[in-house]
Amino acid sequence: MSYATSGDLAILGVIVGLRFIVPMLIPRWPLPAILVCLVVDGYDQTIFQTFLSHDFWIQIENAYQGYDKSLDVFYLSMAYLATMRNWTNLTALVTAQFLWLYRLVGVTIFEIAHDIADPSSYRWVLLIFPNTFEYFFIAYEAVRLRWDPRRMPPRLVISIAAFIWIFIKLPQEWWIHVAQLDMTDEMAAHPWIIWVMVIGILLVVAIAWWAITYRLPPGDWRLQIAAPPMPASLASARQRSSWRAQTWRLWDWNLVEKVVLTALTCVIFAEILPGVTESPKVVAGWVTGLVVVNGAAGLLFVRRGHTIDRFVLQFLAQLVVNEAIVVVASLFHGGFRLSHALFFLLLITLITTLYDRYRPVREYHREEAHAVRPAPTPA
Numbered sequence: 265m266s267y268a269t270s271g272d273l274a275i276l277g278v279i280v281g282l283r284f285i286v287p288m289l290i291p292r293w294p295l296p297a298i299l300v301c302l303v304v305d306g307y308d309q310t311i312f313q314t315f316l317s318h319d320f321w322i323q324i325e326n327a328y329q330g331y332d333k334s335l336d337v338f339y340l341s342m343a344y345l346a347t348m349r350n351w352t353n354l355t356a357l358v359t360a361q362f363l364w365l366y367r368l369v370g371v372t373i374f375e376i377a378h379d380i381a382d383p384s385s386y387r388w389v390l391l392i393f394p395n396t397f398e399y400f401f402i403a404y405e406a407v408r409l410r411w412d413p414r415r416m417p418p419r420l421v422i423s424i425a426a427f428i429w430i431f432i433k434l435p436q437e438w439w440i441h442v443a444q445l446d447m448t449d450e451m452a453a454h455p456w457i458i459w460v461m462v463i464g465i466l467l468v469v470a471i472a473w474w475a476i477t478y479r480l481p482p483g484d485w486r487l488q489i490a491a492p493p494m495p496a497s498l499a500s501a502r503q504r505s506s507w508r509a510q511t512w513r514l515w516d517w518n519l520v521e522k523v524v525l526t527a528l529t530c531v532i533f534a535e536i537l538p539g540v541t542e543s544p545k546v547v548a549g550w551v552t553g554l555v556v557v558n559g560a561a562g563l564l565f566v567r568r569g570h571t572i573d574r575f576v577l578q579f580l581a582q583l584v585v586n587e588a589i590v591v592v593a594s595l596f597h598g599g600f601r602l603s604h605a606l607f608f609l610l611l612i613t614l615i616t617t618l619y620d621r622y623r624p625v626r627e628y629h630r631e632e633a634h635a636v637r638p639a640p641t642p643a
Contacts, residue, residue, distance in 0.1 A: 287339035410483035
């Protein structure tokens with residue numbers, strides 16, 4: 265950063281800070297928090313181009329794509345973990361799981377294959393693996409503002425996801441990653457686009473007002489912006505720990521999901537952090553081992569009747585365990601860079617702590633959904 269001024273660093277710090285801090289609010293304030301993330305994500309490049317010194321922006325411009333995708337992955341991982349806590353529609357839960365893990369695989373492929381010296385390389389991968397999950401999450405949370413999402417039949421949920429994928433995300437991914445067009449530049453070159461956008465927004469608002477007034481059923485509750493409370497039977501940390509102790513096994517598909525979610529996220533970050541020399545395979549292997557050992561320690565902890573009520577204390581306790589694991593591992597494998605190890609430990613601990621905290625709630629909602637299904641009509 266030889267060309268960076270104090271102003272450059274301040275702007276960079278504020279934007280990057282927002283992109284790390286705001287996602288932490290998604291589990292409790294899903295819709296407003298993810299909309300803020302969406303706005304910051306959409307305008308951070310314009311802010312950098314406008315307010316950073318020219319030399320500094322030129323220096324970091326080629327790295328922007330990787331930075332942007334990695335922080336997208338971070339806030340959308342928080343959104344995915346929020347679905348485990350908040351969502352009650354079983355079809356939506358399964359759909360969100362597929363959409364997010366599918367996108368995560370695509371971003372990982374892109375980050376591994378992408379040549380930072382050629383900003384256009386392998387962008388087509390992001391078209392094949394579109395970020396449908398983000399708008400699907402927004403659509404679900406928009407419904408939850410007034411209506412119980414459990415009222416949505418599976419066909420409607422799948423139709424919403426398909427509509428977003430085909431008619432919204434594919435054109436958007438093509439515009440951004442294949443055509444590599446910038447909306448700000450296009451509006452400056454073609455002012456009529458602004459009027460088309462204004463008319464389109466007014467049309468959408470009018471259709472939404474008409475649908476809410478005349479077509480949609482009455483709301484199930486007043487406007488609910490905050491996330492719903494956890495089920496009464498899982499409201500306390502002790503209740504969730506008891507659920508884990510009684511129902512969880514170390515080796516199951518949930519462990520696979522947690523490993524994939526954590527390992528791919530870390531691989532993506534490893535591809536953009538300066539100074540990381542380990543291959544994606546090595547990073548994934550270390551993260552997998554850490555998550556498995558961490559999961560075993562967590563199960564042993566709850567099966568002995570222990571629990572930690574506050575999330576911050578649970579996070580810190582798990583961080584200490586993870587640090588101990590890394591210290592022991594470093595005795596047999598040198599070459600750890602302290603700053604990288606600390607960053608990845610924080611990231612891994614955050615994801616696994618939230619996963620273990622919210623997974624019992626997802627399992628509860630799944631059991632509840634299966635329990636209330638009507639019995640088949642006798643022939």
